[in-house]
Amino acid sequence: xxxxxxxxxxxxxxxxxxxxxxxxxxxxxxxxxxxxxxxxxxxxxxxxxxxxxxxxxxxxxxxxxxxxxxxxxxxxxxxxxxxxxxxxxxxxxxxxxxxxxxxxxxxxxxxxxxxxxxxxxxxxxxxxxxxxxxxxxxxxxxxxxxxxxxxxxxxxxxxxxxxxxxxxxxxxxxxxxxxxxxxxxxxxxxxxxxxxxxxxxxxxxxxxxxxxxxxxxxxxxxxxxxxxxxxxxxxxxxxxxxxxxxxxxxxxxxxxxxxxxxxxxxxxxxxxxxx
Ligand code: HEC
Numbered sequence: 001x002x003x004x005x006x007x008x009x010x011x012x013x014x015x016x017x018x019x020x021x022x023x024x025x026x027x028x029x030x031x032x033x034x035x036x037x038x039x040x041x042x043x044x045x046x047x048x049x050x051x052x053x054x055x056x057x058x059x060x061x062x063x064x065x066x067x068x069x070x071x072x073x074x075x076x077x078x079x080x081x082x083x084x085x086x087x088x089x090x091x092x093x094x095x096x097x098x099x100x101x102x103x104x105x106x107x108x109x110x111x112x113x114x115x116x117x118x119x120x121x122x123x124x125x126x127x128x129x130x131x132x133x134x135x136x137x138x139x140x141x142x143x144x145x146x147x148x149x150x151x152x153x154x155x156x157x158x159x160x161x162x163x164x165x166x167x168x169x170x171x172x173x174x175x176x177x178x179x180x181x182x183x184x185x186x187x188x189x190x191x192x193x194x195x196x197x198x199x200x201x202x203x204x205x206x207x208x209x210x211x212x213x214x215x216x217x218x219x220x221x222x223x224x225x226x227x228x229x230x231x232x233x234x235x236x237x238x239x240x241x242x243x244x245x246x247x248x249x250x251x252x253x254x255x256x257x258x259x260x261x262x263x264x265x266x267x268x269x270x271x272x273x274x275x
Pocket of ligand 1 (some may be wrong): 101116120122162163166167168169170171181185187188189190196197198206209213214225227228229231243
């Protein structure tokens with residue numbers, strides 16, 4: 001007797017065929033399907049669905065013919081009743097019990113994953129930043145352009161130009177965060193018309209956010225993929241102050257001011273606004 005015919009003889013048994021098909025189906029669904037071009041890992045619930053479908057198919061096949069059905073049941077029956085298979089029977093019983101126990105344990109056990117990070121939308125700003133190598137103290141800082149009352153109109157015009165050339169695609173024509181790129185971003189671009197953004201902030205906070213963008217957010221302002229660019233790389237200090245003037249002028253909000261009564265130029269809270 002050569003090896004292939006021995007294998008064929010072995011594989012002829014309907015019970016082994018059934019087990020073989022189930023194992024093969026599992027291998028295909030779990031290991032082969034994910035590496036096919038354009039596929040991804042198959043979720044566990046889908047694997048289960050496939051396996052149940054395959055099992056039903058296999059059962060239909062083995063029970064389709066009286067003799068095959070009888071031969072299929074033989075090994076199962078033997079394990080259940082034959083005295084010489086006492087050990088196997090005990091092992092199967094212990095195995096099934098342990099498996100059910102494990103599954104139940106896995107479902108009720110509490111996981112030790114880190115709690116979801118609470119993100120602060122307006123984290124406390126730094127007291128000082130460097131803007132293109134120049135140190136700027138944010139604490140107590142007002143928009144310097146407001147001192148030049150006679151040039152205010154010119155600064156506003158500049159701010160409008162800066163806004164329409166740079167901010168429009170995200171923050172939108174109405175400054176409401178509905179620019180045509182906006183739906184592609186999560187988090188959405190800030191809606192300046194809403195009372196939850198610049199209306200709550202000092203101009204120095206806005207300056208910091210515009211200058212440093214999403215990448216400049218401190219840890220408590222993350223993790224989130226803010227698409228807000230780092231404008232320090234593209235705009236001058238004056239252009240940023242101008243666009244800030246424009247934002248307040250256009251929305252009608254008044255920037256939050258520093259409390260003059262406090263020594264040192266204001267508290268942490270007035271510095272950043274809070275939620
Ligand atoms: C590529 C899209 C994009 C562009 C262009 C963009 N922003 Fe933003 N901006 C965002 C997103 C997204 C957020 C919200 C997430 C965050 O706060 O970082 C945001 C937030 C802000 C905030 C913070 C508001 C708050 O309540 O904290 C300010 C201020 C701001 N943007 C100003 C500007 C200005 C001024 C410009 C133009 C010079 C501009 N943005 C251009 C995407 C953009």
